Amino acid sequence: MERRANEEELLLLNTKSKSKSNNELMSPKIKPKPPKSGKGFGSTGSSNSDNDTIENRIAIEQCKILQRDGVIKISNVLSNELADELREYVLQQQLIASNVVEKASSDTVLKVSKSFYGVENSRTGRCDLQLSLLNGGYLSDGNENENDDESKQNPIQQHTIADTLNALLGSGSGVGTLRHIYENLVTRDGEFYELAAVITNPGSKRQQIHPDLPYQDKDGAPLYVVFLALQDITNEMGPTTFLLKTHNSKSHQIKQFLSNDIEVKNKQLLTIASQDNVKKSTLQKGDCVIFDARILHCGNANLSKEEGGNTRVLFNFSFRNPTVQGNLGYPGSIRPGYIKKMNLNDMINCLDKYNNNNNDDPFQEYGDGLLH
Numbered sequence: 135m136e137r138r139a140n141e142e143e144l145l146l147l148n149t150k151s152k153s154k155s156n157n158e159l160m161s162p163k164i165k166p167k168p169p170k171s172g173k174g175f176g177s178t179g180s181s182n183s184d185n186d187t188i189e190n191r192i193a194i195e196q197c198k199i200l201q202r203d204g205v206i207k208i209s210n211v212l213s214n215e216l217a218d219e220l221r222e223y224v225l226q227q228q229l230i231a232s233n234v235v236e237k238a239s240s241d242t243v244l245k246v247s248k249s250f251y252g253v254e255n256s257r258t259g260r261c262d263l264q265l266s267l268l269n270g271g272y273l274s275d276g277n278e279n280e281n282d283d284e285s286k287q288n289p290i291q292q293h294t295i296a297d298t299l300n301a302l303l304g305s306g307s308g309v310g311t312l313r314h315i316y317e318n319l320v321t322r323d324g325e326f327y328e329l330a331a332v333i334t335n336p337g338s339k340r341q342q343i344h345p346d347l348p349y350q351d352k353d354g355a356p357l358y359v360v361f362l363a364l365q366d367i368t369n370e371m372g373p374t375t376f377l378l379k380t381h382n383s384k385s386h387q388i389k390q391f392l393s394n395d396i397e398v399k400n401k402q403l404l405t406i407a408s409q410d411n412v413k414k415s416t417l418q419k420g421d422c423v424i425f426d427a428r429i430l431h432c433g434n435a436n437l438s439k440e441e442g443g444n445t446r447v448l449f450n451f452s453f454r455n456p457t458v459q460g461n462l463g464y465p466g467s468i469r470p471g472y473i474k475k476m477n478l479n480d481m482i483n484c485l486d487k488y489n490n491n492n493n494d495d496p497f498q499e500y501g502d503g504l505l506h
Contacts, residue, residue, distance in 0.1 A: 212422075224263065261332075267472070334436045350428070370437045374415045376412075381425075
């Protein structure tokens with residue numbers, strides 16, 4: 135796998151593109167159309183007045199780019215302060231998870247591990263850490279971090295996950311950066327499908343190019359995923375590479391790439407690269423990408439030398455398109471007790487409660503996400 139990943143990287147690097155443009159994924163300049171009557175782009179979950187807002191008209195144009203290219207970068211969706219807080223919180227949660235798994239007996243370690251880690255939990259230096267919605271996260275499960283006596287004496291008051299989701303999806307004043315996009319893409323009926331952190335440590339290897347979803351001969355995108363940078367991500371830290379316009383059934387790119395013919399794959403990669411459709415998501419802290427889970431992509435090797443400070447941490451969540459039925463062939467990174475329990479409307483309602491009473495835990499009714 136490592137050898138093939140390196141071969142793919144060399145193919146993309148050695149191809150001359152048609153333009154001299156930067157291979158960095160850039161945030162597009164959005165010029166929203168003037169307001170008009172009627173529903174927004176594909177949206178059935180918001181009112182007509184909501185559709186006339188500048189935020190929703192910007193979201194409509196962003197959705198068009200996302201559906202055309204399979205991915206879009208959006209800058210400054212989370213403040214630096216909240217990104218710093220969330221990164222510290224996630225790494226604390228990772229330490230707790232590591233301690234609990236390490237103490238598990240040989241006959242329970244697999245089950246315990248699955249309560250913390252998602253689709254990527256076995257490769258050296260890389261994991262998908264499934265997150266709890268409850269205040270305090272894994273500490274609310276009854277786990278204690280022996281290396282953090284201060285947290286035992288001083289209960290956590292700041293609800294970092296709720297604050298983050300509120301900034302991204304809430305409906306209060308000044309919040310809801312991504313809510314309008316998801317309302318247009320999947321409506322408020324869209325299932326909350328993933329909640330995790332993607333963590334890659336220095337020394338982690340490059341992934342092979344892959345789609346998250348298997349090929350489906352359907353026009354509607356089944357799943358839209360967010361990767362949000364909790365620190366600046368440089369080239370050395372292994373940003374995600376996206377192969378633009380490889381996401382839909384019309385392009386047939388996924389179907390070809392999932393063949394076992396290496397020569398077919400190589401030719402396909404050379405063609406994509408020559409069209410200047412290979413872009414790295416080198417993000418600034420608080421930036422995000424939203425992508426169609428069918429798009430071909432890969433995480434690059436984290437070549438950083440500095441321990442800890444150059445660990446790449448991405449906040450990851452997604453919503454599923456309710457019009458695409460059946461098994462997606464991809465379970466997603468989410469605690470099992472949250473599967474099929476919430477949609478975007480439920481999320482917004484919980485965050486509305488949180489805005490009205492900031493001392494409450496708005497997700498208490500959904501529990502810790504474990505199967506008891």
